[in-house]
Amino acid sequence: MILTASLPFVAFVVWLLAVPMEGFLLTRLGADNAILFFLVPHVITLAVIGGALPRRMLPPLAAVGGAAAVGSTLLIAQAPAGVPWFLSGAGVGSAFVCVKAGSILKRSPSVAASAAVGLVAANALLFVFMAVPVPHSVKFPAAAALLLVPILARSGVQDEADGESNLAPFLPFVFVFQIVSGLMYGALFQDYAAAAFLPGIELVFYVAAVMAGLVLLHRRREGLLALAIVMAMFAFSLVLIDGPASVNVALFAMQAAAGFLDLYLLALLLAQRDTCRAFGIGLAVTCAGIAAGKTASLLIGDAPIWSWPWRISSSPRRFLCSIWSCGASGPRMRRPSRPWGTWQGWPKRGPAKVGRLLSSCFRRACASVSPTRKNRSSLVSSGE
CATH class of the missing domain: 1.20.1250.20 (MFS general substrate transporter like domains)
Incomplete structure (x- = not known):
């Protein structure tokens, strides 16, 4: 149960560190300072989610936002000149996926252990992802596919x-x-x-x-x-x-x-x-x-x-x-x-x-x- 609750969070963090947060896939395209194009809309969207979004709206918006983040990730590899626009779209869409992954993490019977396992596993998998000797043209779709894990996961109802x-x-x-x-x-x-x-x-x-x-x-x-x-x-x-x-x-x-x-x-x-x-x-x-x-x-x-x-x-x-x-x-x-x-x-x-x-x-x-x-x-x- 601990691993099941941590899996969506792990998949999201690996995508986050591999692509938009000055990840190794993004730097290979020469986009050295593009992180702010992702962070600014990401921060604004997260603030709106935390301040005004009804809880019942999170699952459908996470599905739509996740699809936008997946599409933006794939387009970054195909059209590097549009990196600022694609990162902005990913910043908005991934904010809903991020909050959903955190909500799933709370379902674990041992929340502290799930949080630690999620952090360790995400960084370890990122290291393996970087070391795998496959072309970056393959790693971009693989990174986009990671977002499907939190998108398709069932969030459930939390007792607050x-x-x-x-x-x-x-x-x-x-x-x-x-x-x-x-x-x-x-x-x-x-x-x-x-x-x-x-x-x-x-x-x-x-x-x-x-x-x-x-x-x-x-x-x-x-x-x-x-x-x-x-x-x-x-x-x-x-x-x-x-x-x-x-x-x-x-x-x-x-x-x-x-x-x-x-x-x-x-x-x-x-x-x-x-x-x-x-x-x-x-x-x-x-x-x-x-x-x-x-x-x-x-x-x-x-x-x-x-x-x-x-x-x-x-x-x-x-x-x-x-x-x-x-x-x-x-x-x-x-x-x-x-x-x-x-x-x-x-x-x-x-x-x-x-x-x-x-x-x-x-x-x-x-x-x-x-x-x-x-x-x-x-x-x-x-x-x-």
Whole structure:
């Protein structure tokens, strides 16, 4: 039953990471900065689902939206020049499929285990999907076919009588954390690709964090937030050290932080009384943070941390050119590789300020929830 409930979620996440979220299939077409064309309509649609959509309308709209996402995925491979339009259509349609997959995940008798299995299995299958030696002309239809799993799955009727209603206090932290993650990944991935000790090994740290988080989830759910903060602060401190080893370890730490936060976010959303509203609003805030982090990363480029505010305020032209060039044909200029010595120019106060910001958001979120049994995850208290 755990695997059955997780299967639609796994299939959706594999499609999400393989195509629209700057997946390996999309980057092969040269659409480097096209993720915002997917995220902006995706965020808007998720917000509408969480704020105004009646629950009874979700299954039919998930079928229609899923068909649009499948068609858009197939058209991306056939007409790369239309990538921005196809990604926008996929962003709207897949939002309904995403919320439906989350609702199915809640049917499991062990919701926390299903969430962890879904995250681990999705990332493992993505790695296998990338490694299979078949042409990309075959992988695009295969990725589109994955969406049929959540589309055809029966959502069923969920009992919403029990559950929590403490989603709002934690959303600002999730938003800020996703912005920080976007900035870190934007700064690290290019260097990591050139200095990776063993490409693909970073996935092990994500999986290990999810499995360790599942054990900690039975004690106190908010402990996963604390671990995500610690790992993110550790990654920030490592970028001050010169050398490829620090870049590798920094990315490993960010992967672990992402694993802790992803499991926490799923546990928080699945513990809410209204699953449809929780997934709509919660994932809208999460994706909005990713979009904001990507936008800031495009504006900042290779600048050191002390010049980030100036670069963001004075570079809208560079940002627009980067976005609209994703569908253009012909060669495009790429950013030069960052020398290792660039990180030495960071002020020592930069990581400390980021750490204090994350810690402040965490303390405010935890302070808004009464430290009683209700504060514990309903996933645990329901009898897991």
